[in-house]
Amino acid sequence: MKIFITGSNGLLGQKIVDFCLKNSIEFIATSKGGNRNSKCPADNYCELDITNNEDVSVLIVKEKPTHVVHTAAITNVDFCELNPKESELVNVTATKYLVDASNEVQAHFQFISTDFVFDGTKGNYSENDEVNPLSEYARSKVKSEQITMETAKFGWSIIRTIIVYGVGENLSRSNLIMWAKGAIEKGDAINIIDDQFRAPTFADDLAAGCLGVILNNENGVFHISGPETMSIYEIVERIAKHFNYSMEKVNKISSSTLNQPAHRPPKTGFDLSKAYEKINYKPHTLEETLDLLF
Ligand SMILES: NC(=O)c1ccc[n+]([C@@H]2O[C@H](COP(=O)([O-])OP(=O)(O)OC[C@H]3O[C@@H](n4cnc5c(N)ncnc54)[C@H](OP(=O)(O)O)[C@@H]3O)[C@@H](O)[C@H]2O)c1
Missing domain, CATH: 3.90.25.10 (UDP-galactose 4-epimerase, domain 1)
Structure with a gap:
């Protein structure tokens, strides 16, 4: 197993790196610009802007991962609303580049999505509930979910999560x-x-959930959040x-x-039954x- 991580300078990306190091899982961490996570060894890091199709393809073909965990995104919801073209490029078009490259090396593709795919009228959402996005950010995530489901050929998973928090190094935003x-x-x-x-989600629990899906050879949509809304x-x-x-x-x-x-x-919040049952997900309370x- 070899995991290819996008957005490794971000909060979740750093926790995925931690999980791989702790569990001796081979990985390559990538993010825009230099490595800002001192825990990620220099030999495991490659600079990668996911909006560059050529660079994405060359690096994934060179590294030959078994799994691609795609955490990178523009996560500022209001920025996406005001900058829809940039939101589309980073949050949608780049996902297509990553899925295509994953297909070239027959890798499982994991996409990180959000509770914002729902309109928040119901709450306690399960994986089978209908999406109804209210913003540019949310629409970009729904589009990338569709790209993942329809074009990833060698296994895929979509992890939806909610307000992620925790400590990371040199993060570009607080939580x-x-x-x-x-x-x-x-x-x-x-x-x-x-x-x-909302059901606030401890970033370490989320990383364990993302890799839990992979280690259990699961496919499909998973809701991974904190246990309480x-x-x-x-x-x-x-x-x-x-x-x-x-x-x-x-x-x-x-x-x-x-x-x-x-x-x-x-009102969002998730029904976590599937994660409890299929990957023995055990989130911490606040x-x-x-x-x-x-
Ligand atoms: N945070 C939440 O509350 C929340 C809730 C629901 C879903 N999610 C989803 O969970 C995932 C991880 O979130 P997070 O909290 O870890 O976000 P984050 O801390 O903002 O990390 C995202 C990372 O993506 C990187 N990135 C942005 N554009 C890139 C590009 N063109 N090429 C390569 N890397 C790029 C950013 O780089 P820089 O650091 O250099 O800007 C950042 O390190 C995201 O997909 C997000 O949409 C997050």
């Missing part, structure tokens, strides 16, 4: 839990929405309670007051991960 913990610890005044519901406000409230911080300066607001360019689904992180 909700790390940011909120820092802000309430300092006593900053912050506005937090109470009308969107709650409002964003409740996430912050539980962090405050855990560390005995005051909620005095945390203002509860409605998402309509934010005027964000991209529409977000009000409080357990706070003890591991701080």
Whole structure:
């Protein structure tokens, strides 16, 4: 087995690298620009911009992986809304390049997707629920899911996940839990929405889920998230309670007051039965991960 990772400088990419190192799985890590993860050995790293079709094909054919784990994406939902061409290029066209190259070496292709493929009217989504994307980002993920399902010829998996959090090195963006913990610890005044519901996902659990699907020789769509769905406000409230911080300066607001360019689904969260049953997925609770992180 040899895993080819895209987006290895990102939060999930770094955790996939960690998992491979800990479990002695052969891998090649790739990302845009230089290696920003000191835990990833230089010999395992290759710079790769996934929007360059020629480079994607040459590197995958040279490395001959058995599995491609595609985590790289533009993950800023509002940026995608305002820059649909760039979103299409990185989040859709590049997926096609990667699937084509995976087919050349007969590799399984794994695509990382999102809860945002759903419209958020139902909640507790299972893998069989109908998608109905509300934003450019979400539509780009649905298109790439279709490319994966329809054109990956040697096995495929789609891992959908929700608000990913954890610690990484030199990340280009922060994540909700790390940011909120820092802000309430300092006593900053912050506005937090109470009308969107999510199941926050510990990045280490997500990496174990992605590789669990591969190690168990599974194919198909898998929902991998944290075990509990709650409002964003409740996430912050539980962090405050855990560390005995005051909620005095945390203002509860409605998402309509934010005027964000991209529409977000009000209530997601996943039914994790398939992951529990097929890959023995064991996610940590929010409080357990706070003890591991701080
Ligand atoms: N984070 C979440 O809450 C969340 C929720 C649902 C689904 N997901 C999905 O999960 C996956 C991993 O997310 P994440 O949190 O690890 O995201 P992340 O930290 O933003 O990592 C994404 C990585 O992709 C890289 N990248 C962007 N454009 C690239 C290009 N053209 N060529 C090569 N690499 C490129 C980025 O490079 P730079 O660091 O240099 O910018 C970054 O390192 C993504 O597919 C995302 O859509 C994430």
